[in-house]
Amino acid sequence: MPHKGWRCIDADDLGETSGVCGMCGREEIRYVHVMEHPEYPEHLEVGCVCAEKMANDYEGPRQREARLKNKAARRSRWLTRKWRVSRKGNLFLNTDGFNIIVFPCKQPWKQGKWGFKVDDGFGNNVYASANEAKIGAFEALWERLSDD
Numbered sequence: 001m002p003h004k005g006w007r008c009i010d011a012d013d014l015g016e017t018s019g020v021c022g023m024c025g026r027e028e029i030r031y032v033h034v035m036e037h038p039e040y041p042e043h044l045e046v047g048c049v050c051a052e053k054m055a056n057d058y059e060g061p062r063q064r065e066a067r068l069k070n071k072a073a074r075r076s077r078w079l080t081r082k083w084r085v086s087r088k089g090n091l092f093l094n095t096d097g098f099n100i101i102v103f104p105c106k107q108p109w110k111q112g113k114w115g116f117k118v119d120d121g122f123g124n125n126v127y128a129s130a131n132e133a134k135i136g137a138f139e140a141l142w143e144r145l146s147d148d
């Protein structure tokens with residue numbers, strides 16, 4: 001397995017420290033960096049320190065990991081933010097320049113389900129609870145914020 005010449009193509013938050021570094025075998029990794037090498041057939045998922053060495057990049061992996069940590073911290077505070085109730089009885093939150101609405105679905109075949117809207121964009125899914133819809137909205141918001 002080559003030790004140098006890798007490129008980081010993605011980074012992921014496992015949500016718990018359950019990962020193992022594919023390069024050095026270190027355990028209890030939460031944030032994995034997905035590495036690609038032109039002469040190696042598989043992608044390798046590794047920890048931040050190994051990602052830096054493998055790609056000879058001492059900024060990129062750290063930035064990606066900081067971003068994921070920031071996202072995880074925001075996600076954990078998301079449900080306890082001050083959601084307000086609109087005149088129509090929907091929950092809403094104005095944040096990061098977006099208007100986020102969580103609402104009970106009106107269609108009879110979606111009874112008891114919840115949906116969300118980020119500005120004018122409706123979420124694609126329906127959710128079993130308002131909190132699940134809020135998390136769905138958070139993921140959609142994060143996508144929007146990551147676009148620029």
Ligand SMILES: [Zn+2]
Pocket residue numbers: 021022023024025026046047049050
């Ligand atoms: Zn490692």
